[in-house]
Structures are given as C-alpha cells and as structure tokens.
Amino acid sequence: MDTYYVVNDPKDPIAVRATENRKQDYLFWNEVKPGLEDDFDISCHTLATRTGLSERRTRDITMALYRLAELPLTMALQETYYFLDFSRLITIDAVLSKLGDIPTETLERIDQELARYLTPTRPGQVLPSNTNLRRKLNGLIAVENPNTEEAEETDARNDSYFTYPSFGGKAGLAVEFDEATLIAIDEHVCKAAEEHNLSKAEALAKMLLGEIESRAKVVLHMYRAHDLEAAPAFIRGFGWISPDTADNLHPTQTRNMDLAKEMESESYVTPPLIGAYVEGRDGVCRWPGCNRPAETCQKDHRIDHSKGGKTAGSNLASLCQHHHNIKTDGGAFYIMDPHTGDIVWLFDDGRWEYDEPQGPLAPKNKNWALTVGQAIAARRAAAKERNDS
Template identity: 35%
Template sequence: MTRDQRLEGARLMTEGEYLLFGSYARGRDEDNGDYDTEVAELMALSHRSKRFVESGIFGYMRLGDLPQLRALQDEHRIIDVTRLSAIDSAMSVLPPGTTTETFTLCDDLLVSMFTPAHLGHPLPTLWSITRRLRRLIATIDPSVDFDPKKRRARERSRDPRVSFYPCGNGQAGLNLHADATTIAACGAFIRSTARAHKLGAAETMVKLLTGALTPEPKAMLHVYSPGIDGERQPGTSAFLPGLGWTDAESTAALDELLAASPVTVIDLDAVRSQRVGGYTPTAKMASYVRARDGACVFPGCHVPAERCQLDHRIPYGQGGETTPDNLHCLCQRHHNFKTDKRGFYIPDPATGETIWLFADGTWITSEAKGILRDNLTPTNPRWATTRERVRARRAHIARFNAACHAACDEYDSGADYGATVAKIKHLEEEFDLTFDYPPQPEDLSWIPPEPDDTEPPYPDPLA
C-alpha cells in the first residue's frame, strides 16, 4: 500500500464519520424518536460499538454549541469522533443555562487549536484538548454543587492523619494524608532508603514502619519555583514533581522545611547554556531538562520525566554535546525506538514542541508538557505572570476541590466507595492536583468471617 493510499484512507475515515453523524450538529427532526432504536440502527449501519456510536452522536451534537468549529468541520471535515467526544466530555461540566458568551470563549479556543499554524501541523491531542478546555472552563465557572457544611467538616482539621482499614482476603490497607510538601518529603526519604538497600518502595515502607530499617539520614527533594535573581521568595507557590503546585498550606510547610534544611539553589536560567566535556550531565542539567520536558517527548507518551532517561539527541559519539539543548527526556521504550533509528526528533524552540521524523517520510509533533514551557518560549518569556493567570489558577483549584467534595457527598449518601475513590483519582489526573480529604472506607471489621465451606455445618451422624 502506498502512502497516498493511506492518506486517502485516513481522509475517508473522518469523511465517513461526518456523513454518519454530521446531521446531529444541526439538530434532527427525529429528536423525539426512540434513542435506543436509533443507536442500534447506527451500530448496524457502521458495524461499530455502542460506545463509538454514542460518542459520535454527542460529539456532533456539541458542535451545535460551537458554530465556528462546526463551520470549520463542515468545510474541512478533519475532526474525528474521538476528538469530538473529548470536547463534549470536557464541556459537559458546564451547567444548564450556560451563556452564549461562555460557549463563544470555548469556540474561539477550539478553532485556534484546530487551525493549523503551518503546513502539515498535526491535530491537537486528546490530552491537549481536555486540559486546555478544562482550564478555560475553570476560569469561567468554578462552582460545583457540593454541601458546604460537609466540606467545612472535612477541612476542619488539616493535620496529617492516618487510617487503617481491612481489604478482605487477609489483606489490609493504610492511608496517610498530609500536605503535599510533607508527602513529598516522605517520598524523598523512602526513595533514598530504597536505593541504599536496593529494595522496592513498598517493601521499604513496610520495613521502615516496622523498625526493620532506619531511614537514610539524607534525602534530596527537588522543588521548582519562580525566583528573583536566582533566589526563591518565601511564600511563593512551588512545583513538586508528581504532586503539582503547592497551595497555601503546602507552601507554608515548604517554607518551614527550607528554613530548617540545607538548600542548594539552582538558577535554571543560568543552567541552560552550560555544557560538560563528558557524557554524563550534571545534576543541575538533569533538573533543568526534566522541568523543561515534564515527560517523555515522544508523541502521546506521558511517562513522567523523573522516570525517563536523558537522551543525547545528537549522539555523543557523533559529536553531540552534553548540554541541556541536546538532552531530552525519553522513556526506556522510546529511547530504544530512537536508538534503533526508527525515528528522530527536532525540538522547536519557538513553541516548545518536538517534531518527530520517521523513516517512511511522515512526521508528527509532540506537545510540550513541562512546567517551563510558558517561561521559555518567545510568546511568554521567563516566569512572567498576570492577574488573569493567577485568577485562572485560583479558579482551577476551586473547581477541582468543589468537584471532589461533591464526589464525597455522593459517597456519604450511599455511593460505592471504590467508585468514589476512582472518580476522585480521575479528577486528580485531569486537574493535575491532589485532593486532601478523600473519603474513608466504612469499618467492616466487626463483621464475622465467612464460614469455611469445606467443613460440614453439622456433625455427620454416620461418621
């Protein structure tokens, strides 16, 4: 099959989806018909799953709220059902009666995302669509229906707390909740001890808590924070890898920790131009690269930078320097992919994106995921901030906490514990934040164990 045939096949895929679902973007005369019958008919026609059909229906219905994006889709037919479904899912949190102005803001954002900046520019990823829409919506409407009395009760005590609970089948669990800075410090000591004894994290925790191991006296905690003249200002929110930006409580705890501990300050602005004569980068370089990339730079890969290898984009043996501009985060799998010469990448300093080139002549762009993206590209240099950005961040956090408290309210009203925990975990991943007041499982330790079915309930009189 030639490349032209593949391109035509890809075009026909979205063209077919448009022909199948496009009428839903303009409303249908059969709106009062039986929904289940309609879905079944579309499943039979398309030979696709119910999930796909429903995604197509609701994804195209959402275009009814987005006239500019609908016009773009009518003209070019480039947005597939999966992306339309992501748009609909992100916007479904908007309350009934959302104003036209709000939909217009979403419409403007999406049109800008789906309008190519240059020839061959790829479509935005699902991750980008969801993340950017959620952030925009959070700045517009931070309200979620939750019980304020229950929220105040959950937030009454912000001290660290621990809970123990049975899991069944001879297993039990332990939960420790504290501010993000305290948890990050605990994780640093666990990892330091695990490395020293060549153990896994879980085994190390058990041995530490049972007294079988003594924690290592020193542990390194990486913190990223805006600064002035290379120095962090007390009270400034900081980024903790894996846990996100600190809130007021976590920031206060961080200030106390930094005041009581030896601190090594790395001015990342100065690190960018550094280079070493050997193959191994310095710790400062590694910190800069991981903050810049955030995750593996391969398209669609979100392995955290802390778990990635630092790849010399131009191999060291071929003259590639050991300097941050030549170092990039790649997970083991995609490092092997690049080493095997199945693909090569070129960073774009103007946008922070990474362009991947493949052996068959195709190419694709990977979005920037690091916390330094907005501070290194020409459009938003350094750590500059505005009232709007601060307002957006506050709204983002407010909506996240409100949504999580609403989930806890549902649990208090009888919702399943596992489903509630999964819902909160999904919210944490979506908002890139951590909820401090997760629901506690019901104490079932008073229930007697199930009888042993292998033994007869009564003595056998014939025995």
C-alpha cells in the same frame, strides 16, 4: 508552505482516505443525532440498535456534538480539517463537563485557547494525542475557578465521599478534596506503591488499613512563572492547578528555569537543574504520539556527547527507553530547534513528522500561563477595587 497535521497530509493516500472516513463519520452523526426535543434515551437506543454501537457510545457521541456546537472556533477547525475523531471529541465534552453549567464568557475563553492549541502551525505536525488534549483541557478549566460559596459549603459538609458497587464482587470509592490536599495524597500513594511494588489502588488500601507505611520523602515539583503573581502552576505527575491552589503551596526550594535553559555541563550525565528544564519543556517522550511522562524518560543527546554534543537543554530531548532504542538503532533521526524545543523526526522511508513540546515550559504553554495570569491579576484587582469603593 501550507500547515497541516500528519493525519491530514494531502500527499499521503492513507491520510487522505482516513480524513475522508472521519469526515463522513462526523457528517453522518450530525445528521442522525437526536434533536433537543427528542426523547434522549429512546433516540440513543434506536441509534445503538441501527449502528451496532453501544447505547453509551451513542450518548457520548451525541453529547460531544452538542458540546462542539458551543465551541464555534473549535467547530470551525473541525469542519475545515476533519482531524478530530470521536474519541477526541468525546474527551473534550467529558473534561468540560467537570465545570457543570458553564457561563458563556468562560466557554468563549476556553474555545479561543482550545482553537489556538489545535490549529496546526507547521506542515507535517503531529496531532495532539487524546492524553495531551485532556491535559490541555484540564489546564484550561483549572484556571477558571468554578468553585462557588455553595460548593465550598458542600465540601464542608463532606458530601463528596461515597461508595458504590461495581462488578465481579468489587466496589468503588469516590472522594473529593481541595487540589492541594489531593496532590499531596496522590504523591504519598505513588511513593508507597513504588516502594512496596504495588498498584496505586493496592497501596492506598494497605496504607488506610495500616498494613504498610510509606517512609519515602514526598517531593512535589511545581513549575510556575516567577514574574507574575497570579499565574497558574503545573505539578509534575498531576497537571495544571489554579493560581489559588498554587498560592497555598509554599515551595521550600526554588530553581530558576530561565537559568537552567542556558546552562551547559561538560558531564555526560544530565545535572538535576538541566534535567528539570528539559522535563518541564518536553512534558512527555518526544516520539510523536508517545505519552510517557518526561520524568520517566532518558535525556537523549541529539548530537552524541562523544562527538561533542553538549549536555544542555538545546541538545537534550526526553525519550522513553523504547523510542530511545529506535533512535539509537538508526530507525529514525531528529533535528531540534534549540530555542523552542520543536523537533522534526526523519524516517528511513523519507517521511518526516513535526513534534512540539507539551510541557509547562513549552513556548505555547508558557505564554498561555502568563496571559492567564495577567487576566486573573486584572480580575482580582477589579474585584478589590469594587469592594473598596
């Protein structure tokens, strides 16, 4: 059976028409995008006035198309399926822009992994959401270590702190830290916001001004391969971090997720170790397209505990309250592969959708992290050998 995303379902008339719309939109903008020698501002202004879009949008679309041309494997997928709308294409460019002028070999590695991530492997598979696509790309660039000695010297001069005016009497603050410091700061702000029922911005301001004090204990949850020295790591609530950053974080407690995967409990309440595995596998709510973080979701027993269902990773899935209610009310039902965590959702009208886990322990991400770790370990060994010779 051919593999395809739900958005490309050849038997669904809505999906067929939507695919044709995306295709024509993509082909149109490729035809009218400014050339490399054209005046960019004037060209985007002309496109904006002719299409009714904002100049910002026409700039974003143009940059996204030129970025896609630098990713030939991903572009080939797009021109096969026409599954990526401009929102996703713009996300790809926006995230990769963080790397600045990207070396060719780096782009090739990112292109290979991105194409692998976006290639459908099952019929009726759910297309990765914009949020999950952004997470994946952030993970890819995290392990490339783009920092140079020049960048480190700039950080030392503290040039990464500045304020700027906004609208409506507001202003912004932009500041950069090394990843480990920012992760700790973000966790403190999140805890203070939760403790005092504030937004994160309000909590940060009140903490800096001495108006509140967070007394909550900050705990970072990091997933990392234990059998490879140079593996990247995933911080819950933050995302993928580089191996160097992970090396600088020293866990006070470690838990074996391989053991947690096989654990079972007689209790209906999910034990913390099993829950940590389920969250690390799922990443987000397992309803197709939902992006609520797994750690804020319920642990749903696919087979009810009262009917003999195990409290184990093979029978638990992360579902937010809203989608848990839909499942409980019988509006949809799912079947889960106990080994991979892949889920097939079955709906009352006969439709079905295939959802893959998105967390750091999901097979795709786990294998990628190991492969990256091996490559980085080999690169470090080669560099050491050059320095020693």
